Amino acid sequence: MSDVAQAAPEPSSGRVEEDKVLPIxxxxxxxxxxxxxxxxxxxxIVAYLNRETAGPINASHYTFAIRTFWLSIWWFIIGLALFLVGLALAVLLIGIPLLIAGGTIMGAIGVFFVVRCIMGLVYLLKGEAYPRPRTWLI
Incomplete structure (x- = not known):
C-alpha cells in the first residue's frame, strides 16, 4: 500500500474561468x-467571430468591443463631416465654429475609445463580465 495520500479535489467556487487571451x-x-x-x-472581425461561441464573460466583452467600435466610428464620421464643412466655410469665416466643433468631437471620440478599451481590460483582467456592455457611456 502507498503512504501517499491523494489530494481531494477542491470544491468548485461556482465561478467558471474563461480564456482571456482573445478578448485581450x-x-x-x-x-x-x-x-x-x-x-x-x-x-x-475577431470580436464578431468569437462572440457567439464565447462564454458569458467573454461574450459581454466582445459585445462591448463591437459597440465601442461602431459608436466611435459613427461619432467620428459626424465630427469629420462637421470639420470638413467647417473647413470649406472657413474661407468665409462662418465655418470656424463648425471646424472647432468637428475637431473637438474627433478628439473626444479618440479619448472615449481609449477609455472604453482600458475599462474593458480592467474588468477582463479581474475576471468579470463587463457590467453594461450595451451602454453608450463608459
Whole structure:
C-alpha cells in the first residue's frame, strides 16, 4: 500500500474561468489601431467571430468591443463631416465654429475609445463580465 495520500479535489467556487487571451487581443488590436488603422478592423472581425461561441464573460466583452467600435466610428464620421464643412466655410469665416466643433468631437471620440478599451481590460483582467456592455457611456 502507498503512504501517499491523494489530494481531494477542491470544491468548485461556482465561478467558471474563461480564456482571456482573445478578448485581450481584441482590446490590444483596438489600441494598436491608432498607429496603423488596420488593426481596428482586425479586432472587430475577431470580436464578431468569437462572440457567439464565447462564454458569458467573454461574450459581454466582445459585445462591448463591437459597440465601442461602431459608436466611435459613427461619432467620428459626424465630427469629420462637421470639420470638413467647417473647413470649406472657413474661407468665409462662418465655418470656424463648425471646424472647432468637428475637431473637438474627433478628439473626444479618440479619448472615449481609449477609455472604453482600458475599462474593458480592467474588468477582463479581474475576471468579470463587463457590467453594461450595451451602454453608450463608459
Amino acid at each position: 487581443v481584441v482590446y490590444a488590436l483596438y489600441l494598436l489601431g491608432f498607429t496603423n488603422g488596420l488593426t481596428f478592423l482586425v479586432g472587430l
